[in-house]
């Protein structure tokens with residue numbers, strides 16, 4: 028989260044700036060310096076610039092099994108923040124045996140897009156199920172219904188969610204409209220499964236009306 032600001036620490040000092048430029052030129056070349064200096068103007072706010080600040084990707088999640096919250100920026104522009112991704116992995120660990128996944132960050136991007144699309148940018152998302160180890164997936168298949176044999180939860184590419192204040196029907200419709208992967212609807216449990224696998228959909232124990240989505 029702090030990686031960007033660390034580069035420009037001390038850049039406000041006229042005495043240190045030329046030295047920083049030389050170091051950056053040596054490492055990245057003069058083109059990169061021009062970009063970085065322009066960015067530093069934006070970051071410092073000292074001069075106006077037409078460059079926009081990097082978009083920030085923030086997630087606020089509530090894990091419903093452990094009843095824990097997380098509020099974290101995991102990406103700035105195209106730069107992922109490794110320490111934040113690690114925290115999200117741990118947060119979304121298997122809720123039965125504690126196995127920690129290496130989540131596909133595309134899932135986090137999908138959640139950000141989805142929350143924004145339903146009018147809840149930076150709104151908190153309830154997580155019903157994150158990562159599942161193969162053992163947990165097998166256990167759930169034996170003891171409950173609606174659990175796939177080759178679930179993408181085991182690849183850390185899927186997540187089951189609802190968003191407080193958003194009708195789950197609407198959440199499903201919005202997820203389908205994004206065409207970003209699989210969308211499963213579980214109206215009896217009031218959640219939506221989203222993943223970054225192939226574009227497909229299903230509706231678990233749904234009425235014909237629910238399957239049709241109207």
Ligand SMILES: [Zn+2]
Pocket residue numbers: 156180185186187211220221
């Ligand atoms: Zn799921």
